[in-house]
Amino acid sequence: MCEENLKNRTIKGFGWNFLDNVLNRGISFVVGIVLARLISPSEYGLIGIVLIFIAVFNSIVESGLGTALIRKNDCTEDDYNTVFHTNLILSVILFFVFYVCSPLIADFFNEPQLNLLGKVMGCVLIINALSIIQNTILLKKLDFKGKMFISMGSSLTSGVIGITMAYKGYAIWSLVGQQISRQGVYTLLLWIYNHWLPKLVFSWKSFKELFGFGSKLLAAGIIDTTWNQIYQVVIGKFYAPATLGYYTKANEFGSIFSSNLTSVVQSVSFPALSKIQDDLIRLKRGYQKVIKTTMLITFTLMLGMAAVAEPMIRVLIGDKWLPCVPFLQIVCFQMFLYPLHAINLSLLQVRGRSDLFLKIQILKKFIAVIPILLGIFVGIYWMLIGSVITGITAYYINAYYSKPLLNYSISEQVKDILPSFAVSLCMAMSVYSISYLPVKPIIVLCIQIGVGAILQITLCEIFRLSEYLELKSIVLNAIKTQLKLSAILS
Structure with missing residues (x-):
């Protein structure tokens, strides 16, 4: 690819991705302002604790394989299918781990509400796993225009759901509804837009090649995400x-x-x-x-x-x-x-x-x-x-x-x-x-x-x-x- 063509595609990609973030983060920002006026700081704190574990588990689900796919210039269908099934299996396992550990988390922070909150929010792990390959395909194609409209659709939908629930008195559950619906709509729109469907194919050759690079990113991601969340753990506990x-x-x-x-x-x-x-x-x-x-x-x-x-x-x-x-x-x-x-x-x-x-x-x-x-x-x-x-x-x-x-x-x-x-x-x-x-x-x-x-x-x-x-x-x-x-x- 010639330098000028790559530069133009990169500038266009940056422009669309910047617009994506401005619009969608703008929507989320406005929604957050409305919700902050309706929901107490304590309830935001409880959701913050749940999101600590969601963030760490999501870094494991992604497992560095998505980044390995983006870096690889000649990806095959075997590569995509192998990573898809790996992400999905990991997400199901971690969902059950989170479900079982939710009572222990509630006891650790001495907040009984965290038990049910964790069990419900855990489904985000599986939903996120279903979006990883679809999102990777858009990134490899530098198709940030399509990604922008998908993100905007999910932000608007989840914002309406969260605000409606808050006005109807659902308090902390309006934040749960916003989080789940946002990831759910985003994943659904990715599948509709990409037209890529997984097949029952798993290649050990592809897995070893991609995991050889991605495993170290996985370990680094877990360490980084965990330590980034440690501040919330300390504040939530003490x-x-x-x-x-x-x-x-x-x-x-x-x-x-x-x-x-x-x-x-x-x-x-x-x-x-x-x-x-x-x-x-x-x-x-x-x-x-x-x-x-x-x-x-x-x-x-x-x-x-x-x-x-x-x-x-x-x-x-x-x-x-x-x-x-x-x-x-x-x-x-x-x-x-x-x-x-x-x-x-x-x-x-x-x-x-x-x-x-x-x-x-x-x-x-x-x-x-x-x-x-x-x-x-x-x-x-x-x-x-x-x-x-x-x-x-x-x-x-x-x-x-x-x-x-x-x-x-x-x-x-x-x-x-x-x-x-x-x-x-x-x-x-x-x-x-x-x-x-x-x-x-x-x-x-x-x-x-x-x-x-x-x-x-x-x-x-x-x-x-x-x-x-x-x-x-x-x-x-x-x-x-x-x-x-x-x-x-x-």
Whole structure:
């Protein structure tokens, strides 16, 4: 595939995937705001506990085989069928494990409701397993347009179900209904759209080949997901359910930008860059562009969110959620390097070094013990601040091990992203100062957003940041293309 064609497909894929996340996360965000006004922080905390185990079990169900399929350029029907049956069998086994363990989970957290909640929510594992191959097929084809409409359909449907149940007084079960219906509708629409049907075929040859790469990603995924959920476990066990609810909501707000942007970049860049994995010059150039443009967006949004946290929480979900403001501000600093972590780790996958991927994840978890101990023995704020420091340390570990694979050093990466950070920090500090205005929160928030946007664009124009100019060029070209198309159609 020629470079220009791959670039165009990647840009289109990024555009559709970005639109997918904006629309669907926007829908989920609005639904979350409505539900937060109808449901108590304690009930959010209980669902947060159940989702800890769902996240860990889902990482086992996926088993790294989906990533192995995306990386493989010549997948066969045997490959697809083998992975499908493996995922499905694992999901059924884990569903029964979760079902049996639900009473033990309820006893551990001293919350009787968790017994029934866990048994019902466990069905998400099987539903998710049915979607993995269908989703992989779309990613390999870079068909993010189709994926966008599928995601939007599931988000709208589940949002209506969740809000309707909440208004009818189902409280915590409205969150359960939203979670299950979202994954269910998403899976159903994938099957309808793809027209791919599994066959009763299982190839040990395919399994050994794909699992050889995917097994290490499986182990790394389990370790990473488990440790990411440990914070919720500590909060759920040693603090009140409402505290976990505040932390869960802060994470939800923080993930709107950082995690979702990372998901967009990874899902587009990984299959695209996998196609040029043997051309190191093009690969490095591609990774530099991805890192610089991604981090400009991330720094802008995450530092900006930290600056507007208090009026945003007051306006969107009410004063009863104000205790989550400091959580959110710390989470923003914790998450703003997340895309950089993921991009460096993605390089290891593109280059086929899943063994090194696993080694790094294990090493980082030893460091991550420190903030967890702080949360148990000192306090929740010390745990979150410690996670920011360990996150910076973890980035250096990721970059250190990825350097030999692409000759892209830590100093080069820092040099590439430092201008974006400096500009975004200046913007965020200016925006935060506006929060002291003695006016209504909604007016403060509107002023902060307007000033922040104008100031960030102005600073980027003054300093002529290359990543900003790249994004500006892509957006202007997209607008011109759309205008030409509209003119032709009219």
